Amino acid sequence: MKRHQVTIVDIAxxxxxxxxxVSRALTGHPSVKEDTRQAVLELAEKMDYQRNMLAISLITRKTNTIGIIVPEFTSSYFPNMTIGAQEVASKAGYNTVICQSNESYETEVANTKVMLANQVDGILVSLSKETRNFDHLKIFQRKGIPIVFFNRVCDDMDVPKVIVDDFEGAYKAVSHLLERGRKRIAHLSGPTSLRISEKRLNGYKAALKKHNVPYDENLVIPYDLNTDMVHIYVTHLLSLPQPPDAIFAINDPTAIEIIQVIKKKGLRVPEDIAVVGFSNDFASGLIHPSLTTVAQPVKEIGRTAAQLLLDQINRDVTDWKSIIRVLKTELIVRESS
Structure with a gap:
């Protein structure tokens, strides 16, 4: 027997x-008295009333849904960012559609099509390592759909961005190693397409200069974040006539893999080679030796980005194009350095 679908008429x-x-009470209209609104909501819940979001969106021209696109879910970094964004969105009555690009430009483009098909009211984006063309994201601008970049941002688009001070974080990490007496500090940097790679490399260079240690380009290796390649790069660094006594990695997954390679080579961390990462991934405190890293306020990045997006959607901000939120990092010293 087909179950009766509860409607607004039934509640009325x-x-x-x-x-x-009843309709105004369900959508939070301010003209409805609070006691009436509560009575409607309580009965709707009791009767298992399901709102027709398609019908509501046709009336309000809003779906109360935002999209989130991130490059990967293999570490705890982007999942925690997403949790932070969802906390803010949910509190404001918004649902979320979440996609991950798997570090692929083509998949990221496909993700944006999913968002458009779902008629999201706005979108949060952290770019894949392959993304160099932004036409698929500029579509949102042309359609008047708000967009906010976080962590991995696009300088070619004049939209709000939420980042951390990558330069300062890298500077603190490398200064820490230098102050511990390390002089040959290698750097496994990220893809040149990512701005975070450039900023962390510049922080690395600035710390060397401040401590009067010459920059050696042979100690810097850009790579595409595929940790399967770390063994090759670390083996190369260790085979240099003057091998490094420390390695600063673009992120924690890379740093953790570096430690594993060093240990397999029969060397000790940090006695022979110190290692520092970036991001304070969940696993960084669990490995042995535990990883010294630059912690980022990951959930706060997500929360800040989501709030900026909602402010645009609700027109609470006028000069939103120029907004760039830069959050601070913190060096967490553990056993690896």
Whole structure:
């Protein structure tokens, strides 16, 4: 037997209210008295009423849904960012559609099509390592759909961005190693397409200069974040006539893999080679030796980005194009250095 679908009419009859009053109560309209609104919401929940979001969106021209696109879910970094964003969105009554690009430009483009098909009210994006063309994201601008970049941002688009001070974080990490007496500090940097790679490399260079240690380009290796390649790069560094006595990695997954390679080579961390990462991934405190790293306020990045997006959607900000939120990092010293 087919189950009866509860409608606004059913709730209106049960409470002896008009359909328009029930409809306004369900959508939070300020003209409805608080006691009436509570009565409608309580009965709707009791009767298992399901709102017709398509019908509501046709009336309000909003779906109360935001999209989130991140490059990967293999570490705890982006999942925690997403949790932070969802906390803010949910509190404001918004649902989320979440996609991950798997560090692929083509998949990222496909992700944006999913967002458009779902008629999201706005979108949060952290770019894949392959993304160099932004036409698929500029579509949102042309359609008037708000967009906010976080962590991995696009300088070619004049939209709000939420980042951390990557330069300062890298500077602190390398200064820490230098102050511990390390002089040959290698750097496994990220893809040149990512701005975070450039900023962390510049922080690395600045720390060397401050401590009067010459920059050696042979100690810097850009790589595409595929940790399967770390063994090759670390083996190369260790085979140099003057091998490094420390390695600063672009992120924690890279740093953790570096430690594993060094240990397999029969060397000790940090006695022979110190290692520092970036991001304070969940696993960084669990490995042995535990990883010294630059912690980022990951959930706060997500929360800040989501709030900026909602402010645009609700027109609470006028000069939103120029907004760039830069959050601070913190060096967490553990056993690896």
């Amino acid at each position: 009859k049960a409470l002896n209210l008009s359909k328009s009053t």
